[in-house]
Amino acid sequence: MSSNQTATATPATRNFWNALRRRALSFFLDWLVWGYVAYGVMYLLNKYWWTVPLERFYSTLTLPSWGWPLAILGTLEMAVWSRNLGRSLGLRAFGYEIWGADGKPPTLSQRVTRALLWHLSVLPLGMGIWLSPERPWHDQGAGTVVQPAPATRLAGRRKAIFSQWGLMSLFLIGFTIWLGWLIIQIDIGILFRRGDEGMRIWREMLHPDFRYFAVPDPAFELRNLPYSILDMAVVTLFMALLATIMGAAVAFPLSFLGARNVMGFNPVGWLVYFAMRGFFNIFRSIDTMLWAVIFAVWVLWGRPLAGVLALTVHTVAALGKLYSEQVEGIDPGPVEAVVATGGSRIEVIKYAVLPQVTPAYWAFTLYRWDINVRMATVIALVGGGGIGDLLFYYKNQGDWPKVGAVVMVIVAIVWAMDYISGRLRERIT
Amino acid sequence: MNRYPDGIVKEPPDWLSRRGLLDALLLRLKGASQRLSIVLLDMLAIGVLWILVSYIISWHAHGVIAYTLVPWWLFGLGVVEAAAIWESFGRSLGHLVARKELRPREGGESTLGQRLVYYIGWHVTVLPMIGLLASPPWHERLAGLSLRPVSMEGHKPAPWWRTSSGIYVAVFLVVGLAAAVSVTMDEESLTRLFTQAGRTVKFWKALFSPDRSIILPSIRDLLVTVFMAVMATAFAVVVAVPLSFLAARNLMRGPIGRSLYTVLRGTMSIMRSIEPIVWAIIFLVWVTARRAPFAGVLALWVHSIADLTKLYAERLESIDPGLVEAITATGASRLSVLRYAVVPQIINPYISFTLYRWDINIRMATVVGVVGGGGIGQRLFFYLKNLAWQQAGTVMILIVILVWAIDYLSSRLRAKLA
């Protein structure tokens, strides 16, 4: 595989820039952590102290104009001081520590000096780093060095819980839970206050009404034809099947275009590779349900075709990514062999790549079929058709026994699909 | 120690003891169930094919949905007979799946007469099912054939299009696809797909010109969505970790343990089969629409517990037993064995699964918003239904960025853990 990176850089300098990059990332991690703490503080202030009109639920990210610079500078300062006065989260995450250049642990005065000098060396556009990358000015001035933390020295130290990063982690966890509790407006009490209502729904759902299981429900029509639960279940299964087959068929050739080891031999190839990977990522990030809304507005709302199209698009993206990752992970030996016999690119794919990836491809397709069946059962909510239509129709009527019946049918389908797909995948691998 | 001369006291023969009888019976049952499952698979395969074909015919010819086109008893009879014929005179799907074939006991090829005897005898043994308990079953014994694992020696296997199972699978795929297409596609929507394409150019253009005014509120909603996912995952982990120990087959032994395992696994399976959206609807009615984000978190929480328990328990079932042996051999208590032999092996995979689930929860949180579950999904759905394409596009871009970032982070972290 040809390397398109800085071919002129020797391994030593490349490692050095990597190390610098990691140190910078470690700093940004610390800054981010303090920024998150600041966000939380701002939210709590807004909630309990200042009243911000018109923001009913989300009293976040609202600051007076002088607030933003204060937040940024304040968090920056906190990050600098926390890094120098202990082993912060960022340092621990990337495996660094600040140590004295003489091999002894840094003294308090060294640490403080380093923090103060940091402002002089990094703030003026990072002069202290560009001009002396190996050992920036603040390190030189304070007589310290930032180095990877060796394992032997860590043995016998006091427990991790009491270090700065340990305490910070605990604090962050607790803080997040508290913040989340408030933001989501979790109110456990309501579960009990409306417990009767909840219990009533559960009870009714657990006494399912299978009246229209095989007999079509006259009140519900799809394309002027009455459907029963069984019929809708069949429609749902077909939707998933069709989407999976079409999706896999399209993803299969595209996956080779998205594999680095097949495409990376010329600039055009690289472009195609990046485009394909980008396409897969973007289309995957938009969940199937959102695609369904788009398609439902495009073709008619509530038609199975919308659901099939949405499932297919997402399947193509997801399977494309999985397939191409598989292609990238093959053993290069057989590829060499086929190339050595003078085979063309297509022949390499057919004889060296395909045999290695076929079991994984089948496994992924089965996995995706399972997911598609799950999605197909609920995609009706956003206009995708399928058994979900019945579910929401009955729910809107408040007819919980029938809802229970539909849910049980859904559970049966999904569970059976899960079981079959699991067994088949066991057989393949 | 033994003070009697050798040979005076003999143990009763194995098969006469209660344990021996039980063993023999279980062995017979195993053989019978294997044959029965082959028969059932064949019947299922033929039945499904029949249903698919009649589905297509009834849909296109009569415009109604029908599943068999013939009375049920005829359907049943046809399926049973077809399965019997397939099994007796060829290599059926059931044989393929079980990796067995029918061959004469003395070797060589089977004659038509042997197969005919097998076919007739099949009805006598298989239909009442008792005959299957004999080992070998009566119809096999009469015909001189026996069900053996496939041997590859000598001849090369026939290409798939010449085997009956291969033809079946091909026909099944074709018919299945045809049925799927007839059911899901209809003219109206198909035409709209192509005619509306012109309209959608305007739609795509609007999609990609962001509306700046809604960015800040959308980021707020994004944060709510992220918090939803975090809370749901965190609380799900707290419940799922202890549950997973109860749901691992190798840790749950004994009658109480086994029944607990079965119940737990079954419940988790069922809970997993219900998508979070459905849970969200149920919870929405419960906690009222005012607390929609809470309903969303509850829905994600329940589904996450089920999924995480399954993942965790499966990992527990595949730990290295050697380490467990070693720690047990030092005389440690059960709890110590768990802590020193099991836990170190599972910490990293557990964290990896948690990250994976967090990633999925973020995606699902955007979707749960659609039912009014709060967060960015609700905003997006609102824009989409009101055809506010520009705003919808902006929100979608933000969602893509968020999901992609979390995906990247999660896969990097998981790679470091592996």
Next chain:
Amino acid sequence: MAKPYLVVENLTKVYERGQVVALRDLSFTVEKGEFLVVIGLSGSGKSTLLRCINRLIEPTKGKIWLDGTEITRLSPRQMRRMRRRIGMIFQHFNLIKRATVMTNVLTGRLGYNPTWRTLLGLFPKEDRELALKNLERVGLSDKAYVRADELSGGQQQRVGIARALMQEPELLLADEPVSALDPATSHSVMQYLEQMNKEDGVTVLASLHFLSLARRYGTRIIALKDGALVFDGPPEAIDDAKFKEIYGEEAEQVEIR
């Protein structure tokens, strides 16, 4: 006459409802301080035998006495107490891969400390000092805080030996301790076992692949074939005919120097 230290009587183990017989009616005795080597082909039941002795595998039939106690009759709690006195080392080392060598060695004291201590990882100072002493004994004191999976095979097996030493055992079971190691390292590991046997008076029961190793280190040999005992005697008594009987007609002697 004093009862032998380890007595195995009619030991039988079957699997799969009687289809697979791993051990067939084995009976033998072991004196205190012996170095007993179990030889035989793969699948002849050596591992099963060793695991039956500390009841990691439950025997189907038969009785085992250790130092006068019938261990096949002990309750699980009593068996755990008994296991403290029996050390074991394994073919694939069975160490906690991601933990340090020190933690791995300390797990040897799990049977001696109350559960609340071990759950929190709070081993007493004496245990830690003993660990360092044992690590020094196997020559790994400078690797005390290194992750276990960063060591070579021979070093990992020595950690396993140190772990067993922590139990201060009377009996040591070694399940093919050197099968995964090269010849030179094999000798070094076997010498540690010999040292334990001669200097600490530990009775050793080792299963080995190579007859030459068995001859060199064992004071007595028993041979298994298809789960049955086919030889029980001193190493010198195995001549060519016996060898073929144990290993089969086509076997040839391989020297491991």
